[in-house]
Amino acid sequence: MKVGPLSLRIALVAHDQKKDDMVAFAQEHVEFLSQCSLVATGTTGQRIADACPELSVRRMKSGPLGGDQQIGALISEGEVDMLIFFVDPLTPMPHDVDVKALTRLATLYDIPLAQNRSTAEAILFAQANA
Numbered sequence: 001m002k003v004g005p006l007s008l009r010i011a012l013v014a015h016d017q018k019k020d021d022m023v024a025f026a027q028e029h030v031e032f033l034s035q036c037s038l039v040a041t042g043t044t045g046q047r048i049a050d051a052c053p054e055l056s057v058r059r060m061k062s063g064p065l066g067g068d069q070q071i072g073a074l075i076s077e078g079e080v081d082m083l084i085f086f087v088d089p090l091t092p093m094p095h096d097v098d099v100k101a102l103t104r105l106a107t108l109y110d111i112p113l114a115q116n117r118s119t120a121e122a123i124l125f126a127q128a129n130a
């Protein structure tokens with residue numbers, strides 16, 4: 001895979017049941033991601049940083065404590081080019097409104113939004129071959 005542009009700003013978020021998926025995704029694409037500017041919710045970012053020490057990840061608060069909203073704010077400011085958000089469709093979330101608000105802003109501001117791994121792979125492939 002060709003390496004992506006340094007300027008690509010990617011937000012990474014995963015619910016607890018999807019964090020292993022996110023870590024595997026980050027490990028598989030570590031070369032590409034190392035060329036990007038990464039921001040993540042707190043626990044997701046920690047898991048990625050632990051698994052991929054070569055990646056520099058800006059960590060916001062944990063999702064349920066406002067991290068989803070912080071990333072939504074970055075999107076609204078035009079500071080995120082792509083949202084990769086591995087959602088858990090089987091578990092009720094206390095912060096479901098924040099989850100919906102975040103995906104809504106990605107849709108509103110028309111940035112690529114991947115809510116599962118196969119879509120994330122497709123988006124990265126498209127970027128790498130653009």
Ligand SMILES: O=C(CO)COP(=O)(O)O
Nearest residue numbers: 041042043044062063064
């Ligand atoms: O809850 C989340 C997304 O809604 C993710 O937050 P964490 O990465 O802190 O677990």
